[in-house]
Amino acid sequence: MLESWRWYGPFDKIKLAEIAQTGASGIVTALHEIPYGEVWPVETIRARQSEIAESGLGLHWAVVESLPVHENIKRGEGDLTAFFANYRQSLANLAACGIRTVCYNFMPLLDWTRTRLDAPVSRGGTCLRFEAHEMAAFEVHMLKRRGAEADYPPEVLEKARTWHETSDENTRQRLLAGIMAGLPGAYDRYDVEGLRQALEHYEGIGHAELQANYARFLAEIVPAAEELGMRLCVHPDDPPRDILGLPRIVSSEEDVAWVLAQQDARANGLTLCSGSLGANPANDVPAIARRFADRIHFAHLRNVRKDSDGSFEEAAHLEGDTDMVALVAVLIGEEARRRAEGRPDWTIPFRPDHGHELLSDIGRGTHPGYPLIGRMRGLAELRGIVRALTHERTHFA
Ligand code: DNO
Secondary structure, three states: OEEEEEOOOOOOOOOHHHHHHHOOOEEEEOOOOOOOOOOOOHHHHHHHHHHHHOOOOOOEEEEEEOOOOOHHHHHOOOOOHHHHHHHHHHHHHHHHOOOOEEEEEOOOOOOOOOOEEEEEOOOOOEEEEEOHHHHHHHHHHHOOOOOHHHHOOHHHHHHHHHHHHHOOHHHHHHHHHHHHOOOOOOOOOOOHHHHHHHHHOOOOOOHHHHHHHHHHHHHHHHHHHHHHOOEEEEEOOOOOOOEOOEOOOOOOHHHHHHHHHHOOOOOEEEEEEHHHHHOOOOOOHHHHHHHOHHHEEEEEEOEEEEOOOOOEEEEOOOOOOOOHHHHHHHHHHHHHHHHHOOOOOOOOEEEEOOOOEOHHHOOOOOOOOOOHHHHHHHHHHHHHHHHHHHHHHHHHO
16 A cells, blocks of 8 residues: 655645655645646646655655546537547656556546535534535525425425524535535636526436446547556545535445446445445445455545434544454555566555544645645545554464
8 A cells, every 4th residue: 555645836836845754655735726628738747746756755656646538528518529638648648757547537627515515523623524504505595596495305495594593604605615625626716696607508418318428538549548558546526425416426336336336447446445445335445445456546535424314524534434454454455466466567556544633633625625634634544544454464374
């Protein structure tokens, strides 16, 4: 298991010198400055790669997260020839630089969604939280999305109404900002009106249409990726359900099976994100990992604690509903299998996905979910699991 760490690039408040002290050696990053749909040039990739390697801290660029899929591809809109060609070219350029693991997602419009970015944790510190009635209040009362009521049970709608009636303008703006923080562009933000318009672009696109557009993307990209020896790995939907009336198609075990069946090639793989998948009570994350182990190219390890109304919060890495030890055991078993097959690329990179804001994280203003101390705590705990399980395999198998 390669210990890796997400770094947002030169503008990340967390510096490479700090990351090195966490013990991670793989860097997970992207050329965030390049607009979606454009080619990532070799020189720019190499420059970022050198910046990481030449820090002299023993770090290297291990995984791309993400090589974004343009919204037009997701919507299947217009002539997509150039977008597909550009995506293949970016993959070829990354391959030329020796970077072969590429994470992406196929979520329409939004990336991850939470309603609170600083929910208090009982022992101190904060976490990201998704509160069902706040999401409902946003959709029904602020955005006034047609049909939104149908997506929530009556008790959640009732709580949403009370929330809306008793909230002041600041609280509502904080909710909007929390929800908007998960937009993929990382830099685009909408107000309520802007979001309404953006959602209109998805009118008429349901699950079947989105699946058809995704199948087309995979057909266009995977054969080239396979030839280049690239490992694409789709990130599941976060949270794993339809949201704001947008269809989501990478949310369940069956969805993952569908994706992987579209192109039966190693290059068509999965980012096993335990926190995203784990937010749906129907998903047994270790079982999903076991079923699709040979296509897992990257792992995001984090935990969630779920409530019965669809709310959830990000728990400490070993404390939520997912059996993290069982999950890591599956990944280590898969590495052993690849090794036995003689594959040189048997290592699965993982990163401590998200973390609580703890101690000196508080007030530092890092990306939501990506503080230094909280993630370092998660990494240290996960490292302990990896060591213990590896030791057990080696000495007691
Ligand atoms: C959130 C992340 C996602 C992820 C993308 C991958 O913290 O897990 O933003 O990077 O969905 O494409």
